Amino acid sequence: MSVAKRTFDAVIVGAGGAGLRAALQLAESGMKTAVLTKVFPTRSHTVAAQGGVAASLGNSTEDNWHWHMYDTVKGSDWLGDQDAIEFMCRKANEVVVELEHYGMPFDRTDSGKIYQRPFGGHSQNYGQTPVSRSCAAADRTGHAMLHALYQRNVRANTQFFVEWMALDLIRDSEGNVLGVTALEMETGEVSIFHAKATVFATGGAGRIYHSSTNAFINTGDGVGMAARAGIPLEDMEFWQFHPTGVAGAGVLITEGVRGEGGILRNASGERFMERYAPNLKDLASRDVVSRAMTTEINEGRGCGPDKDYVLLDITHLSPETIMKRLPGIHEIAIQFAGVDPIKEPIPVVPTCHYQMGGIPTNYKGQVVVPKDGNPNAPVTGFYAAGECACASVHGANRLGTNSLLDLLVFGKSAGETVVEDLQSGNLSLRPLPADAADFSLSRIARLESQTNGESVFDVGLEMRRTMQKHAGVFRFDSLLKEGVAKMAEVAERAKRTEIGDKSKVWNTARVEALELDNLIEVARATIVSAEARKESRGAHVRDDAPDTAEFPNGRNDNDWLKHTLWYSEGDRLDYKPVNLNPLNEGTEPIALAKRTY
Amino acid sequence: MTKRSVQFKIYRYDPDKDEKPYMQDITVDLEPSDKKLLDALVRLKGKDDTLSFRRSCREGVCGSDAMNINGKNGLACLTAIDGLPQPVVLRPLPGLPVIRDLIVDMTQFFKQYHSIKPYLVNDDPAPERERLQSPEDREELNGLYECILCACCSTSCPSFWWNPDKFVGPAGLLAAYRFLADTRDQATTERLDNLEDPYRLFRCHSIMNCVDVCPKGLNPTRAIGKIKDMMVARAV
Ligand SMILES: Cc1cc2nc3c(=O)[nH]c(=O)nc-3n(C[C@H](O)[C@H](O)[C@H](O)COP(=O)(O)OP(=O)(O)OC[C@H]3O[C@@H](n4cnc5c(N)ncnc54)[C@H](O)[C@@H]3O)c2cc1C
Ligand code: SF4
Numbered sequence: 001m002s003v004a005k006r007t008f009d010a011v012i013v014g015a016g017g018a019g020l021r022a023a024l025q026l027a028e029s030g031m032k033t034a035v036l037t038k039v040f041p042t043r044s045h046t047v048a049a050q051g052g053v054a055a056s057l058g059n060s061t062e063d064n065w066h067w068h069m070y071d072t073v074k075g076s077d078w079l080g081d082q083d084a085i086e087f088m089c090r091k092a093n094e095v096v097v098e099l100e101h102y103g104m105p106f107d108r109t110d111s112g113k114i115y116q117r118p119f120g121g122h123s124q125n126y127g128q129t130p131v132s133r134s135c136a137a138a139d140r141t142g143h144a145m146l147h148a149l150y151q152r153n154v155r156a157n158t159q160f161f162v163e164w165m166a167l168d169l170i171r172d173s174e175g176n177v178l179g180v181t182a183l184e185m186e187t188g189e190v191s192i193f194h195a196k197a198t199v200f201a202t203g204g205a206g207r208i209y210h211s212s213t214n215a216f217i218n219t220g221d222g223v224g225m226a227a228r229a230g231i232p233l234e235d236m237e238f239w240q241f242h243p244t245g246v247a248g249a250g251v252l253i254t255e256g257v258r259g260e261g262g263i264l265r266n267a268s269g270e271r272f273m274e275r276y277a278p279n280l281k282d283l284a285s286r287d288v289v290s291r292a293m294t295t296e297i298n299e300g301r302g303c304g305p306d307k308d309y310v311l312l313d314i315t316h317l318s319p320e321t322i323m324k325r326l327p328g329i330h331e332i333a334i335q336f337a338g339v340d341p342i343k344e345p346i347p348v349v350p351t352c353h354y355q356m357g358g359i360p361t362n363y364k365g366q367v368v369v370p371k372d373g374n375p376n377a378p379v380t381g382f383y384a385a386g387e388c389a390c391a392s393v394h395g396a397n398r399l400g401t402n403s404l405l406d407l408l409v410f411g412k413s414a415g416e417t418v419v420e421d422l423q424s425g426n427l428s429l430r431p432l433p434a435d436a437a438d439f440s441l442s443r444i445a446r447l448e449s450q451t452n453g454e455s456v457f458d459v460g461l462e463m464r465r466t467m468q469k470h471a472g473v474f475r476f477d478s479l480l481k482e483g484v485a486k487m488a489e490v491a492e493r494a495k496r497t498e499i500g501d502k503s504k505v506w507n508t509a510r511v512e513a514l515e516l517d518n519l520i521e522v523a524r525a526t527i528v529s530a531e532a533r534k535e536s537r538g539a540h541v542r543d544d545a546p547d548t549a550e551f552p553n554g555r556n557d558n559d560w561l562k563h564t565l566w567y568s569e570g571d572r573l574d575y576k577p578v579n580l581n582p583l584n585e586g587t588e589p590i591a592l593a594k595r596t597y
Numbered sequence: 598m599t600k601r602s603v604q605f606k607i608y609r610y611d612p613d614k615d616e617k618p619y620m621q622d623i624t625v626d627l628e629p630s631d632k633k634l635l636d637a638l639v640r641l642k643g644k645d646d647t648l649s650f651r652r653s654c655r656e657g658v659c660g661s662d663a664m665n666i667n668g669k670n671g672l673a674c675l676t677a678i679d680g681l682p683q684p685v686v687l688r689p690l691p692g693l694p695v696i697r698d699l700i701v702d703m704t705q706f707f708k709q710y711h712s713i714k715p716y717l718v719n720d721d722p723a724p725e726r727e728r729l730q731s732p733e734d735r736e737e738l739n740g741l742y743e744c745i746l747c748a749c750c751s752t753s754c755p756s757f758w759w760n761p762d763k764f765v766g767p768a769g770l771l772a773a774y775r776f777l778a779d780t781r782d783q784a785t786t787e788r789l790d791n792l793e794d795p796y797r798l799f800r801c802h803s804i805m806n807c808v809d810v811c812p813k814g815l816n817p818t819r820a821i822g823k824i825k826d827m828m829v830a831r832a833v
């Protein structure tokens with residue numbers, strides 16, 4: 001099969017917030033750039049973000065980037081790299097103001113400035129009082145931001161390849177990155193995108209879990225491609241969960257429901273939180289509630305035919321209270337849970353929300369791997385930004401509104417670094433190996449010829465159920481160990497997937513089979529990394545690493561203040577130090593401390 | 598508990614193997630968690646993976662899964678299964694070329710969107726901080742900026758069916774007014790000139806199909822009316 005070749009200065013994979021921000025930098029600098037995306041740019045999942053984007057503009061309460069940096073380091077449970085965090089917090093005002101100049105319809109204060117609202121974990125004066133730091137466009141900030149960035153790219157004449165799916169990363173024998181192979185969905189043809197620079201901005205992989213707030217397309221393609229090409233994945237054990245997402249649908253139900261008196265119940269109707277948190281009960285902190293819910297489900301007291309959810313009950317509240325205090329939740333419950341919460345309880349599960357780990361990068365957006373004793377050696381020609389990347393600013397736990405900021409700051413800086421590297425002549429168009437497309441073609445050929453195989457639907461379901469049960473919000477050593485073995489089995493099954501659709505035209509069955517390969521890499525990385533990390537930190541909470549005097553919150557800085565690196569080949573693990581030093585000499589490091597709010 | 602199921606009549610066409618399109622009768626059993634039409638389609642795809650359709654967010658914000666449902670355009674992910682008359686007749690969005698099954702070629706739709714210069718134009722030197730805009734001026738953008746480019750409206754508009762290459766269509770015109778209404782934008786004259794044409798704007802005969810189908814509750818007809826008012830105002 002002959003494979004068409006296209007040549008560019010830079011190819012960007014992904015047109016969500018991060019990809020579009022990087023694309024703008026390249027298009028405006030006049031570099032010949034291709035932006036590949038599985039979906040029309042404004043359909044990327046950035047569109048679903050609601051709450052806002054963080055910046056210490058101080059439009060309604062006093063604020064500065066030092067406070068933001070402190071909150072972010074503390075939120076990360078000190079696993080975030082302080083150079084990258086300083087960089088992000090210092091750049092926040094600039095990139096948010098730029099976005100406003102691009103036309104983003106932010107809400108406004110009475111004096112006409114960008115409206116800001118308070119958000120969890122963001123504070124004034126190093127944890128003292130809440131601060132209004134989240135710049136918002138109603139509860140549609142992601143939509144407004146993604147459209148504004150797309151529109152600015154239309155103005156800049158960015159060249160998009162819409163509904164093209166990147167399949168594999170191309171590297172030469174020295175490990176330099178030379179571009180990607182990609183499938184045009186409409187024709188089924190595979191092409192090579194040969195480039196001096198390749199930027200991944202493919203978003204998260206929340207679809208490895210059964211219950212997820214993420215879109216169908218969030219299948220971790222960039223992360224999977226990197227892993228298959230020998231790039232290690234960083235801190236993949238850290239996933240952010242929200243205790244109450246609608247079971248099956250994944251849509252969020254705010255904590256405010258329990259604030260109004262909502263009660264969690266198991267299959268026998270028992271208010272089980274009384275056993276776990278006798279004082280605060282249903283209003284205990286998020287990790288405690290999620291842990292209790294997971295225990296109920298794992299011990300067979302979940303509800304429904306598969307006993308895989310619990311119930312959030314507000315039927316004892318008056319209809320007036322519900323309609324006055326919780327009108328949005330009333331609507332979501334009817335739309336997505338199919339229950340009127342005035343009459344029936346809402347099925348909920350801890351819901352996977354955000355991937356803290358990813359492709360290791362530095363604050364400039366360069367992908368970095370251990371090489372010759374340097375834990376952070378840049379891979380020539382390879383860059384990444386956004387949820388698929390790990391800079392690492394979110395460490396073990398991301399603060400709300402810091403992801404949209406991450407897209408803007410690191411999308412821009414990756415774009416700037418590529419432009420600099422191209423202009424300084426650091427990057428050249430290296431010769432393509434003769435077999436550059438063979439691996440991708442063989443994956444497609446296997447799907448073409450597979451007989452007596454497994455259904456993509458069934459294997460995917462098994463993966464999601466395994467991850468939900470074995471690497472959920474609260475983690476048990478025995479479940480993790482079983483999970484590692486189970487995921488290895490599922491990964492074997494995924495090698496024999498079979499599809500019924502053999503058409504060349506818009507073959508979505510093929511796309512889903514190829515996506516599953518990526519999800520499997522992410523799921524393996526997650527469970528193997530989680531099993532190995534024998535402490536509790538941020539979102540990774542282990543039963544056998546409880547809060548003790550020696551290890552507050554179960555966190556063990558002596559042994560585990562380090563980033564995990566997982567290699568796909570042989571499930572090999574490696575570690576690298578956390579950078580506790582800020583970027584600039586004048587900036588005070590945020591000293592290690594117990595995380596309490 | 599009795600099994601819920603949905604009976605479908607679905608437009609099928611795969612240019613790779615079908616000589617012409619046909620309607621497929623097919624029934625799918627649902628799981629209790631399947632609430633929306635999109636859930637049923639995903640369930641169906643688990644059974645017959647040859648059915649092609651677009652989808653992503655499954656919560657009505659990405660605009661991927663617009664289709665013609667029992668004769669009316671809508672999003673599969675926001676359409677409840679219960680209460681839908683059966684068999685549920687699914688067709689691709691009308692008026693655009695069909696690529697395969699429920700997937701249409703949206704090129705013409707986006708071309709019209711791009712034709713109105715859908716970006717803020719302000720050539721003053723960028724200030725160090727945000728440009729100021731009063732909350733009242735910002736209010737003017739409500740009901741305009743929320744568009745998800747699903748194309749439900751334009752593909753239910755007869756004027757767009759007849760002249761997809763010449764008439765901008767409701768989605769594009771809504772976007773045009775979104776920038777005309779933005780106090781930060783400086784290209785009013787240019788934008789109005791761009792629409793001063795027997796087709797681009799004036800093919801809208803206020804039939805209101807667009808308003809009727811918009812899954813986000815937006816009102817392109819009103820926006821079009823406002824552009825026409827601006828045209829009149831500058832003529833006098
Ligand atoms: C419901 C929800 C609400 C949220 N709210 C907030 C919030 O209020 N504030 C906040 O800061 N964060 C929020 N987040 C998190 C934040 O929205 C995401 O982390 C962020 O938008 C991810 O952006 P991205 O650019 O990295 O990826 P995405 O926006 O997911 O874009 C990925 C892009 O990559 C493309 N792509 C993927 N794979 C391929 C491939 N193989 N080939 C070609 N293209 C490919 C896709 O087509 C897409 O264009 C929220 C998340 C969710 C799920
Ligand atoms: S009101 Fe105008 S744009 Fe809307 S459907 Fe009718 S003719 Fe089309």
Ligand code: SF4
Pocket residue numbers: 743744745746747748749750751767768771810811812813814815817
């Ligand atoms: S105006 Fe409404 S129907 Fe038309 S594209 Fe926008 S969201 Fe869809």
Ligand code: FES
Pocket residue numbers: 652653654655656657658659660661662663672673674675
């Ligand atoms: S799937 Fe996104 S709008 Fe329906």
